[in-house]
Amino acid sequence: MAAVVDLDVVRSYLEVVEAAAPASFRSTTALPGPDGAGEAADDNQEPLHVEKAFAEQGVSLQEMLAQAPDAALPGALARIAVEEHRVKEHLKKLKFNYLELQTKLHFLESVIAVSPGSEPSAVGPSEEAAAELELEVAHAKRDLKRVKEETAERLQRLEAVSAEVASSYAEYVAEYEQCRAMVLDLHARLQKRRAQETLQTHTAATEALRAEHQQLAGEIASLEWEQRPLQGNIRDLEDDIERLRKQSQADVTRHDNDTDTSAARMAAWYTSMLALLEAACGIAVEHIAADALVLRVRNTANTTTYRFTLQLESTHLHVRQVVVDPPPAESAAWSTTALSPLLQQANALRDLGWLVRQLQHRLP
Structure with a gap:
C-alpha cells in the first residue's frame, strides 16, 4: 500500500x-x-x-x-x-x-544624522565646519602635547623620589636588622641572668627539701617496720568482723521471724477480741476507710441491728456526721440539733468508743 x-x-x-x-x-x-x-x-x-x-x-x-x-x-x-x-x-x-x-x-x-531615504553625500560637513574642526583638532593636539610634557616631567620627579625612598628604605632595613640582632642578644643575656638568679635562689630550698625527703624516707621505713606485726592483727580483726556480721544477720533473721509470729498471734487475739466485743457489747467493725468508719450496732434490747457510718475528717479523726441505717423511729433524739453537742464532746475527748456507746443507748 x-x-x-x-x-x-x-x-x-x-x-x-x-x-x-x-x-x-x-x-x-x-x-x-x-x-x-x-x-x-x-x-x-x-x-x-x-x-x-x-x-x-x-x-x-x-x-x-x-x-x-x-x-x-x-x-x-x-x-x-x-x-x-x-x-x-x-x-x-x-x-x-x-x-x-x-x-x-x-x-x-x-x-x-542621515534621515532614512536620503543620500549621505547630501548632508556632508561644510568648509567652515571643516575649518573649525581642524582648528579644534590643532588646539587639542597642542593641549595633548602639553599634557604629555607635564606627564613626562612628573614621571621624572616620581622616579627621583622613588629612588630616594628606596635608598632610605635600604638604610632603614640595615638599621632594623642591626637593632633586631642587638635586641635578641640582650633578651638572651637577660634570660640567662634570670635563670642564674633563680638557680641561686632555689639552691638552699632544694637542699632543705632533699634533707626533708631523706628524713621522711627514714620515717616511712620505720612505720613500715612497725606495721608488719599489725597486719596480722588486721587480718584477725577482719575475720572477727565477718563472723560477727554473719551472727548479727542470723540474729536479725530470728528476730524478724519472732516478730512475724508475735504479729500473727496478736492479730488472732485481736480477731477473737472483736468477736468477744460484738458478743458482749453488740458492736462490730464492718469497714474501715480513710474518711469513714462503718459499724454494726445492736440496740440494748438486742432486738435490732443498725449500721452506723461515721464520716471523719480527712486530716484528723473528727466525726463530721453520723448516718444510721435504718433510721431510728424516734427522730427527735437523732436530729442534727440533738447530735451536734454529742459530736462536739466526742471530738473534744477524741474518744470514738464513747460516742458509739452513747449512740447505742439512744437506739430504740
Whole structure:
C-alpha cells in the first residue's frame, strides 16, 4: 500500500528551498501550485528544476509521489528531513546577517544624522565646519602635547623620589636588622641572668627539701617496720568482723521471724477480741476507710441491728456526721440539733468508743 504524502507539505518545503536559494536562481524559478502547475512570478520565469525534470518525463510531482514504492518512500522522506534541517540552518544564518546589516545601517545613520531615504553625500560637513574642526583638532593636539610634557616631567620627579625612598628604605632595613640582632642578644643575656638568679635562689630550698625527703624516707621505713606485726592483727580483726556480721544477720533473721509470729498471734487475739466485743457489747467493725468508719450496732434490747457510718475528717479523726441505717423511729433524739453537742464532746475527748456507746443507748 503506497504511503499518502501531503502535497501542501511538499509545496511548503519547496517554498523554503526557493527562499533560501540565491537571487540568480530565484529569478528563474517558480513555485508549484496546488494543481501541480507552476506559479510564475512573471512571464519569463520557468518552473523549479524538480518539476521541470518531472515534466520532461511526462509525469507530474503528484503522480511521481503516488507511484513511489513503499520501500523507497521512507528514504526519500529522510532525505527531505535532512534537507529541511540544512535549509533551516541557512535561514538562521540569513536572519542573523540581516539583523547585523540593519544594526550597522542604523548606527551609521545615527552617526552622520542621515534621515532614512536620503543620500549621505547630501548632508556632508561644510568648509567652515571643516575649518573649525581642524582648528579644534590643532588646539587639542597642542593641549595633548602639553599634557604629555607635564606627564613626562612628573614621571621624572616620581622616579627621583622613588629612588630616594628606596635608598632610605635600604638604610632603614640595615638599621632594623642591626637593632633586631642587638635586641635578641640582650633578651638572651637577660634570660640567662634570670635563670642564674633563680638557680641561686632555689639552691638552699632544694637542699632543705632533699634533707626533708631523706628524713621522711627514714620515717616511712620505720612505720613500715612497725606495721608488719599489725597486719596480722588486721587480718584477725577482719575475720572477727565477718563472723560477727554473719551472727548479727542470723540474729536479725530470728528476730524478724519472732516478730512475724508475735504479729500473727496478736492479730488472732485481736480477731477473737472483736468477736468477744460484738458478743458482749453488740458492736462490730464492718469497714474501715480513710474518711469513714462503718459499724454494726445492736440496740440494748438486742432486738435490732443498725449500721452506723461515721464520716471523719480527712486530716484528723473528727466525726463530721453520723448516718444510721435504718433510721431510728424516734427522730427527735437523732436530729442534727440533738447530735451536734454529742459530736462536739466526742471530738473534744477524741474518744470514738464513747460516742458509739452513747449512740447505742439512744437506739430504740
